[in-house]
Amino acid sequence: MMNTANQAAPNVQRSTEVHEVIVVGSGAAGGMAAWxxxxxxxxxxxxxxxxxxxxxxxxxxxxxxxxxxxxxxGQKPPQFYVDTKEQPYLxxxxxPFELVRVWGRGGxxxxxxxxxxxxxxxxxxxxxxxxxxxxxPIRYKDIAPYYDRVEQLIGVCGGDDDQDSLPGSKFHxxxxxxxxxxxxxMRAAKQVGISLVAGRRAVLTKEHNGRPKCHFCGACGxxxxxxxxxxxxxxxxxxxxxxxxxKVLDNAVVARVLVGDDGLANGVQxxxxxxxxxxxxxxxxxxxxxxxxxxxxILLNSKSARYPNGIGNSSDVIGHYLTEQVRFHMYGFAxxxxxxxxxxxxxxxxxxxxxxxxxxxxxxxxYLRGFGSQFWNTGAQPGLFWAxxxxxxxxxxxxxxxxxxxALMAMHPYGEVxxxxxxxxxxxxxxxxxYGVPIAKLEYRTGENxxxxxxxxxxxxxxxxxxxKAEMLPFTRGAIDSYGSAIHEHGTCRMGDDPKRSALNKFxxxxxxxxxxxxxxxxxxxxxxxxxxxxxxxxxxxxSDYLAAEMKRGNV
Amino acid sequence: MSDxxxxxxxxxLVILAGAAALxxxxxxxxxxxxxxxxxxxxxxxxxxxxxxxxxxxxxQVHVILDxxxxxxxxxxxxxxxxxxxxSGDPEAAVKAAVDTPxxxxxxxxxxxxxxxxxxxxxxxxxxxxxTYLPEWKGCTHxxxx
Numbered sequence: 001m002m003n004t005a006n007q008a009a010p011n012v013q014r015s016t017e018v019h020e021v022i023v024v025g026s027g028a029a030g031g032m033a034a035w036x037x038x039x040x041x042x043x044x045x046x047x048x049x050x051x052x053x054x055x056x057x058x059x060x061x062x063x064x065x066x067x068x069x070x071x072x073x074g075q076k077p078p079q080f081y082v083d084t085k086e087q088p089y090l091x092x093x094x095x096p097f098e099l100v101r102v103w104g105r106g107g108x109x110x111x112x113x114x115x116x117x118x119x120x121x122x123x124x125x126x127x128x129x130x131x132x133x134x135x136x137p138i139r140y141k142d143i144a145p146y147y148d149r150v151e152q153l154i155g156v157c158g159g160d161d162d163q164d165s166l167p168g169s170k171f172h173x174x175x176x177x178x179x180x181x182x183x184x185x186m187r188a189a190k191q192v193g194i195s196l197v198a199g200r201r202a203v204l205t206k207e208h209n210g211r212p213k214c215h216f217c218g219a220c221g222x223x224x225x226x227x228x229x230x231x232x233x234x235x236x237x238x239x240x241x242x243x244x245x246x247k248v249l250d251n252a253v254v255a256r257v258l259v260g261d262d263g264l265a266n267g268v269q270x271x272x273x274x275x276x277x278x279x280x281x282x283x284x285x286x287x288x289x290x291x292x293x294x295x296x297x298i299l300l301n302s303k304s305a306r307y308p309n310g311i312g313n314s315s316d317v318i319g320h321y322l323t324e325q326v327r328f329h330m331y332g333f334a335x336x337x338x339x340x341x342x343x344x345x346x347x348x349x350x351x352x353x354x355x356x357x358x359x360x361x362x363x364x365x366x367y368l369r370g371f372g373s374q375f376w377n378t379g380a381q382p383g384l385f386w387a388x389x390x391x392x393x394x395x396x397x398x399x400x401x402x403x404x405x406x407a408l409m410a411m412h413p414y415g416e417v418x419x420x421x422x423x424x425x426x427x428x429x430x431x432x433x434x435y436g437v438p439i440a441k442l443e444y445r446t447g448e449n450x451x452x453x454x455x456x457x458x459x460x461x462x463x464x465x466x467x468x469k470a471e472m473l474p475f476t477r478g479a480i481d482s483y484g485s486a487i488h489e490h491g492t493c494r495m496g497d498d499p500k501r502s503a504l505n506k507f508x509x510x511x512x513x514x515x516x517x518x519x520x521x522x523x524x525x526x527x528x529x530x531x532x533x534x535x536x537x538x539x540x541x542x543x544s545d546y547l548a549a550e551m552k553r554g555n556v
Numbered sequence: 557m558s559d560x561x562x563x564x565x566x567x568x569l570v571i572l573a574g575a576a577a578l579x580x581x582x583x584x585x586x587x588x589x590x591x592x593x594x595x596x597x598x599x600x601x602x603x604x605x606x607x608x609x610x611x612x613x614x615x616q617v618h619v620i621l622d623x624x625x626x627x628x629x630x631x632x633x634x635x636x637x638x639x640x641x642x643s644g645d646p647e648a649a650v651k652a653a654v655d656t657p658x659x660x661x662x663x664x665x666x667x668x669x670x671x672x673x674x675x676x677x678x679x680x681x682x683x684x685x686x687t688y689l690p691e692w693k694g695c696t697h698x699x700x701x
Contacts, residue, residue: 061686061687063674063677063686064672064673064677065672065673065674065677068620068623176692176694177692177693177694177695178694178695179694179695180695180697180700182695183695183697183700183701184700187700187701205692214692215688215689215690216688216689216691216692217685217686217687217688217689218685218686219686336699336700341682342681342682342683342684344684344685344687344689345685346685346686346687346689347692347694348692352694380681380682380683380685382671382672382677382683382685382686383671383672384667384668384671387667387671388663388664388667388668393602393603393604393650393663394602394603394605395605395607397603397604398604398605398607398680399607401667401671401681402680402681405681405682405683
């Protein structure tokens with residue numbers, strides 16, 4: 001028999017305090033909500049499923065060979081990623097979905113890719129124009145002031161470009177110059193009529209708001225030892241603590257949102273990750289921001305007599321319309337760079353250029369939505385996965401590898417996946433985790449539309465490499481990277497104007513339960529081809545502004 | 557440029573000092589027998605031999621693989637099968653194995669491990685990054701525009 005949200009065992013520890021706001025999750029969305037509410041005078045209790053990652057313990061400057069030496073001494077870097085042995089999830093064996101979770105202060109922002117692209121009205125108006133699933137309840141003008149604020153707060157470098165599919169910004173920090181291989185990609189793309197722009201990344205290319213600038217060590221994926229790129233812990237939670245209005249419960253794995261007799265949420269049930277004890281904390285409002293899949297699991301598990309299929313789910317859309325992007329990787333070697341001396345190509349980690357969406361222009365395509373492209377790994381980068389794809393062995397092979405090391409050009413196109421009802425997170429009939437809470441099952445597959453888009457994506461990528469006269473690494477046309485690998489899950493608690501077809505209104509507030517807000521990627525109506533974090537931050541800022549105003553008005 | 561050069565020289569001295577100390581350090585294998593480990597050293601050197609820079613065995617690729625097998629019995633068993641099939645003259649064994657899963661395991665693992673060592677990544681490929689740079693210049697070649 002399932003333990004529903006409102007049947008607590010008699011020995012469960014309950015705090016009697018009723019908090020003003022509970023925030024579940026400390027990543028981009030939860031951090032933003034906590035920062036914005038506390039600075040407006042609201043007291044916040046945050047529940048984080050892990051603990052703080054200490055920057056002094058990051059292995060940012062540990063060379064690959066030093067990792068082995070340190071491991072031999074029993075040292076290890078911070079363990080960012082949740083082990084599926086501790087917290088399993090189910091996935092379809094034929095269509096496996098790779099779920100990446102970071103539990104701990106700041107969540108995935110500790111190690112995120114930092115690509116920061118504004119969504120445009122090409123994105124927000126897409127579904128209204130093509131009629132696939134529900135329209136977004138907001139347009140660019142609604143979110144533009146928040147993009148401005150987020151960029152000024154966190155620091156995003158980029159160029160002065162501005163186009164319909166990628167709106168410009170007055171607030172970009174200086175864009176880093178491209179690497180040699182990136183110049184060659186730009187030149188080749190231009191020959192086939194594609195204009196690339198400066199990459200946009202949340203990396204401080206100069207000192208910003210008192211924070212130190214990047215020192216171009218390229219190790220962002222191991223966490224930044226000086227905090228020169230946005231992470232929620234340093235940039236949002238630390239300032240929020242200084243207001244005296246933020247409290248954080250560490251190692252608090254939230255299971256369910258609790259509901260009162262009035263149908264409103266009144267707190268959350270959680271389990272202590274170290275002791276496994278069940279606990280409850282109470283509040284007048286609850287913000288769920290545990291990342292798309294974990295938030296959805298919490299909402300679906302929050303079953304009660306009032307909300308038999310999960311809190312706020314009278315529309316039965318929660319858990320459905322899981323979406324992200326299809327992507328693939330294509331590699332070649334720039335002939336001008338083969339056999340040259342390897343340079344330090346670290347830069348700001350990741351590419352310094354971007355290919356914005358262009359397929360909404362010109363002839364109408366035989367598919368909906370669009371794609372862009374990223375180019376990370378271009379240049380002399382450690383991790384020689386590509387050498388395994390070159391034939392041969394021996395001294396000649398070794399020479400060919402060395403010659404090509406400085407010359408790698410990499411292309412990673414991302415295409416939007418349509419929201420499909422069959423793509424979903426479910427908790428019905430799944431086994432329980434160690435706390436007795438049903439785990440998530442992810443069911444996901446892409447379809448015809450994505451196949452058709454991929455044809456153009458492959459043709460585009462090949463044409464650029466061809467124009468660059470690149471020596472190609474082998475690839476399989478139409479192949480895609482594993483589902484989930486983009487780490488851009490969206491859509492399973494989507495916003496919309498129609499309460500029958502969406503769970504949230506345009507301010508991330510539940511249609512059904514006015515004192516519950518869901519602020520992470522699950523709130524997105526569509527995925528777009530872009531990386532979502534900048535938009536998550538802007539939406540969370542906007543939603544928490546609305547919540548603070550509604551609290552003042554006594555409406556929630 | 558001068559900073560990078562100094563770092564390289566300092567590291568070269570460190571590498572020399574380490575190399576001199578190696579015979580005294582030789583610890584017993586974690587997984588393989590001495591004979592297996594010696595044969596593995598020859599096999600990885602067929603994939604990436606010593607040239608004017610260190611080869612795979614110079615970079616201790618076989619020792620690192622032994623450590624990994626010591627920590628993962630299933631992996632060790634897989635390698636032991638490979639060694640059983642690729643016995644005898646190492647050059648001939650590798651040549652005969654091309655296009656087999658054994659060859660792929662040997663080649664891929666040698667590449668993964670070698671190009672993450674000081675010898676492979678820094679000495680052979682000339683990688684000298686993941687370091688502090690006061691400024692980023694990017695491509696400065698007019699001919700690349």
